[in-house]
Amino acid sequence: MVAAAPLTFALLSLPFVRAQTYSATYAPSSLPDQTEEGQSGTNKCGTSNHQDSMCQNVYMNGVDDFCFYAPPQPGANATIGDTERIEVSWCLKDGYGTRTIPPNTIQGAHFVQTPDYVQITGVGNLTQVNIPAGDSGGELDPHGADGNGNPIGGLVFSNAFTGQYVQVHEWTNYMSDTQFCFRACKDGANAPALCQHIYDEMGCAWNMPANYSSGVFERCEGDSGEPMGVYGTSTFSQGDPSTPPAHDPPASSACTTVPSIGVASLSGSSAPTSTGAPSGSASGSSRATSGSTGSAPSATGGSPSGAVSTFTSPGWTLQGLALFMTVLGGAWIAV
């Protein structure tokens, strides 16, 4: 008991001692064309999605309102490893000026909000976002070899923490042909460790232990869990002779499922259905963070396009199970 007070004090002091500083902070409403040298795409994206968009802004707001990075072009050589510098943003919702994740791409998605980060994990047929079949994947983060991001100029925002958009400076995203995971860490002392980006060969399950089940779209509250690769006093280095197991998934609670996740209709597709609003109505959580009620990020943008259709989770079958097993067994290739 005697030692407890000073220890607590030391831990509480940590954020002030180790606060991160970042060279630039952007707001979605006033983004420049580009933010890093050598950028292939743009940050000034407008508010209308289109499938040749080169937008590189990701929004991580909720289970029905997230984006991830994937290749701009299809092709056998468009692996994540080969295209990491030029990935573009693909979002579930219209309104961000990105590409739209095509209907029926995402087969399961689990959004969790913890004190330190928001995270989406799931499975799908990600060949529909240009990842070549058989690509066991790679890792994307804001710390490429030359100091620029992978992709160069990628910016990540969330309105889940405060209801307002904030830029997230530390994030990590793994993509393969069948699985995705994206963690966006709230700025602060814990962000670099909880969004650690050095374990690029280890894949989603090891870096972001969580629920990857197919056939479920859910949002939960959760604990922050342990930093990747840190086991008590020892820290694993990728390539060490023995690889420690993944941490246990952190506890989660207050989960609410949504029967479907909204997908903005692609241009030329049919009129929106009315089979259920993909909006915040699905959230039973006390925390008003789903972001579904958030409007488009630009100052001029109103609510996301009214032309919203939905897809529902099909009855989950052997295909989904097989996909999940494949994912579990999948190996990851260094990028």
Ligand SMILES: *[C@@H]1O[C@H](CO)[C@@H](O)[C@H](O)[C@H]1NC(C)=O
């Ligand atoms: C991919 O392959 C095609 C056809 O071989 C080639 O034209 C293209 O330049 C390649 N792209 C990249 C990024 O290597």
Ligand SMILES: *[C@@H]1O[C@H](CO)[C@@H](O)[C@H](O)[C@H]1NC(C)=O
């Ligand atoms: C993934 O989607 C593509 C394009 O729609 C399709 O051809 C392919 O069969 C799908 N793969 C699986 C495993 O369902």
Ligand SMILES: *[C@@H]1O[C@H](CO)[C@@H](O)[C@H](O)[C@H]1NC(C)=O
């Ligand atoms: C994942 O979530 C689904 C739906 O909430 C649940 O049925 C399943 O048990 C969870 N799996 C794990 C491993 O937690």
